[in-house]
Amino acid sequence: MGQPFCxxxxxxxxxxxxxxxGSGLVRAILSQNARHVAYLDVAQREGEVLERELMNVFGTLKVMFIKCDVANETQLNFAFKKVLNKFHRLDVVINNAAILNNEETLYKRMVDVNFTAVISGTMLALASMGIDKGGSGGVIINVSSMLALQPYMHLPVYSATKAAVLQFTNNIATNDLYTRSQVRMMTVCLGPTDTALLYKQISEQFDNGSTQCIVSRDAERQRVESAVNGIIDVIKKAENGSTWVIASNEPPVDITVSVKEGLRILCN
Structure with missing residues (x-):
C-alpha cells in the first residue's frame, strides 16, 4: 500500500x-469525517434510537439506519441500492453482522447470517466499488473470530461459520482480483470483547458481540473501543488478502503468514 486509507x-x-x-464502528467512522455511514440491522428500535442520537451529533445527511435482515438477499440488495442511489458511490463495506443461537435448533439461521450473508455482502460490494464495474475501488472488511483459528467443542456451528468467513475472504482476495477491482479485502479475527452477548433459544436480533471469541466465562475481554480501533487501523493500513487478530486491548496483529503456512503444511 501507499498512503494510509483516509x-x-x-x-x-x-x-x-x-x-x-457495529455501533462503535459507525461512531468512529463518522468521527473521522466520512461523508456518510449507512448501517444495517434487524434491531429496529435500537437502530432508530442510535440514528437520532448520531444525527444530532453529526447531522441528518451523515448517517442512515436501514432495517435489514442481511440473510435476506432481497433486503440486502435493496439496502445497497438505497445507499448507491442517494450517494452514487460506495467506498467501504464492513460485514460485521452475526448471531449466536442454540446450535441444535437454529444452525441454519446461523449459517445464513454469519456466512452466507458475508458472501452476499462481499459480492455486492465488489459490484458497487470495483473499478472494473465502474466504481472507484474501496475496502471490504469481513469480521471473523479467533474461534476460526482454534478448536472449541461447545460452539461447533458458530466456529465453523467464522472459519468459513476467514477461508472465503482469503480465497477471493487474490492479487488478480485486486488489480482489476482496486478493492482491498481483509479478515479480522476478534478475541473476547466486552459486548452484550445474548443466549436465546429463538432470536432474530443481530448480536454484534457474537463476533467475539468465547473461550470461557473467565476469559479476559477487550473493550469494544479496542476492537473498533483495531478494525479502523486494519482498514487504513492492511494489505489485500491479509488476516489480523484483534484481542486483549492490543493493536492488531498480522497473522497472514501463519495462516498461509498452516494451510501449506496441511496440504503437504
Missing part, C-alpha cells in the same frame, strides 16, 4: 451496526 468524504456500509462493535 475516511474523509467516504461512503460506508456497516452491517450489524445498531449496537456493540
Amino acid at each position: 475516511f474523509d468524504d467516504k461512503v460506508v456500509i456497516v452491517t450489524g451496526g445498531a449496537a456493540g462493535i
Whole structure:
C-alpha cells in the first residue's frame, strides 16, 4: 500500500451496526469525517434510537439506519441500492453482522447470517466499488473470530461459520482480483470483547458481540473501543488478502503468514 486509507468524504456500509462493535464502528467512522455511514440491522428500535442520537451529533445527511435482515438477499440488495442511489458511490463495506443461537435448533439461521450473508455482502460490494464495474475501488472488511483459528467443542456451528468467513475472504482476495477491482479485502479475527452477548433459544436480533471469541466465562475481554480501533487501523493500513487478530486491548496483529503456512503444511 501507499498512503494510509483516509475516511474523509467516504461512503460506508456497516452491517450489524445498531449496537456493540457495529455501533462503535459507525461512531468512529463518522468521527473521522466520512461523508456518510449507512448501517444495517434487524434491531429496529435500537437502530432508530442510535440514528437520532448520531444525527444530532453529526447531522441528518451523515448517517442512515436501514432495517435489514442481511440473510435476506432481497433486503440486502435493496439496502445497497438505497445507499448507491442517494450517494452514487460506495467506498467501504464492513460485514460485521452475526448471531449466536442454540446450535441444535437454529444452525441454519446461523449459517445464513454469519456466512452466507458475508458472501452476499462481499459480492455486492465488489459490484458497487470495483473499478472494473465502474466504481472507484474501496475496502471490504469481513469480521471473523479467533474461534476460526482454534478448536472449541461447545460452539461447533458458530466456529465453523467464522472459519468459513476467514477461508472465503482469503480465497477471493487474490492479487488478480485486486488489480482489476482496486478493492482491498481483509479478515479480522476478534478475541473476547466486552459486548452484550445474548443466549436465546429463538432470536432474530443481530448480536454484534457474537463476533467475539468465547473461550470461557473467565476469559479476559477487550473493550469494544479496542476492537473498533483495531478494525479502523486494519482498514487504513492492511494489505489485500491479509488476516489480523484483534484481542486483549492490543493493536492488531498480522497473522497472514501463519495462516498461509498452516494451510501449506496441511496440504503437504
